[in-house]
Amino acid sequence: TMSDAQAVTVSNLKKRKGEDNGKTEDYLLDQRSEDLFRIFNETYQEIQNRIQTLKDLEQRQKLLRDRIDDNAKKSVNILSFNVGGQKFAISKNSLLADSKGDTYFHHLFSSQMAPDFNGEFFIDRNPRFFGRILDFFRNGKMDYSGMTHSEQEAFQTDLDYFQIIDENLLCFQPHPSPVIKLNPNRTEVHKTTDVESWYTVVANRTASRYILKVLQLEDLSRSSARVGFRTDKNTFFLFSFKNGHLRPKDKVYTKPIKQGDVIEAISSDTMIRFKVNGVDQGIAYTLKEPWDLYPVVQIRAKGV
Numbered sequence: 001t002m003s004d005a006q007a008v009t010v011s012n013l014k015k016r017k018g019e020d021n022g023k024t025e026d027y028l029l030d031q032r033s034e035d036l037f038r039i040f041n042e043t044y045q046e047i048q049n050r051i052q053t054l055k056d057l058e059q060r061q062k063l064l065r066d067r068i069d070d071n072a073k074k075s076v077n078i079l080s081f082n083v084g085g086q087k088f089a090i091s092k093n094s095l096l097a098d099s100k101g102d103t104y105f106h107h108l109f110s111s112q113m114a115p116d117f118n119g120e121f122f123i124d125r126n127p128r129f130f131g132r133i134l135d136f137f138r139n140g141k142m143d144y145s146g147m148t149h150s151e152q153e154a155f156q157t158d159l160d161y162f163q164i165i166d167e168n169l170l171c172f173q174p175h176p177s178p179v180i181k182l183n184p185n186r187t188e189v190h191k192t193t194d195v196e197s198w199y200t201v202v203a204n205r206t207a208s209r210y211i212l213k214v215l216q217l218e219d220l221s222r223s224s225a226r227v228g229f230r231t232d233k234n235t236f237f238l239f240s241f242k243n244g245h246l247r248p249k250d251k252v253y254t255k256p257i258k259q260g261d262v263i264e265a266i267s268s269d270t271m272i273r274f275k276v277n278g279v280d281q282g283i284a285y286t287l288k289e290p291w292d293l294y295p296v297v298q299i300r301a302k303g304v
Helices: 004-077 104-110 127-139 149-161
Strands: 078-083 086-091 120-123 180-182 189-191 198-202 209-213 224-230 236-240 245-247 262-268 271-276 279-286 294-300
Touching: 078 127, 086 127, 127 149, 180 198, 189 294, 209 294, 224 262, 224 271, 236 279, 236 294
Parallel strands: 078 120
Antiparallel strands: 078 086, 180 189, 198 294, 209 262, 224 236, 224 294, 236 245, 262 271, 271 279
16 A cells, blocks of 8 residues: 555655646647648738739739820821931821920921921931930920030030920020020020129039030130139039139139130039040049039130
8 A cells, every 4th residue: 555655755746747738739739720820821821922013013014004095096197207318207296295385396386387298397406415405395305415516516416406495404594684695405505795703604503513614715715704603602612714713712723725625613512623635633622511403604805
């Protein structure tokens, strides 16, 4: 028979064993709960990803349907152009959009000019940049990418011919004085009267870089010009064509500028520098802090 002490020991062992089994069962239950929760999260995330994929597909299909519908509407009124022997086409709605202003094309169709027997409007111009011009009417953005300086000048000649103004183009603000004359796109500045005073022409927006070509420059003893930047607080950072001095520093920076020279003004962080005919002239100004800078030209006397 089992003594009382032995019975207590056996009872305690059974109790501990039961507690251990309970702990094991609790652990297994916790583990299963974690596994189920993980599976649920993974399944839920997979469902969400599939829903997003379907939404993206639906949005893409709607975008394509809208584009097809838009082209279908435009196809009933297509305009064809023969530009220097090369054929182009665009919808009338795109070409005559009100937002593009009063251009050559608005006058072309208001004049009731009829197309030729091929159904085309002939324009006696080089077709090189005409595709870029039509893209401007399609999407409202002028593409200057990949152009050399000479190509940009030729492109600007076409824009002037068709009386197209790119509002995003860096250009000069209209000047109140009749002494100052700007071309239609406000990219050229001319002063024709022989007056001993300075006139300042400021760009329409800030820019960190711009290129300027000296189209005409007569005797520097009678005329001069300065180019550079101006801040909102009317602080100027310029250099003079006449002697190559920085203004207002009055420090020699480069050689005098000649007719035909190409000047590139560059601002970067707190430094301003200039290039003349592609040659970097070094740091002209070091600023205490970065500024929003406007391109500026100052001219004096006749011939600039």
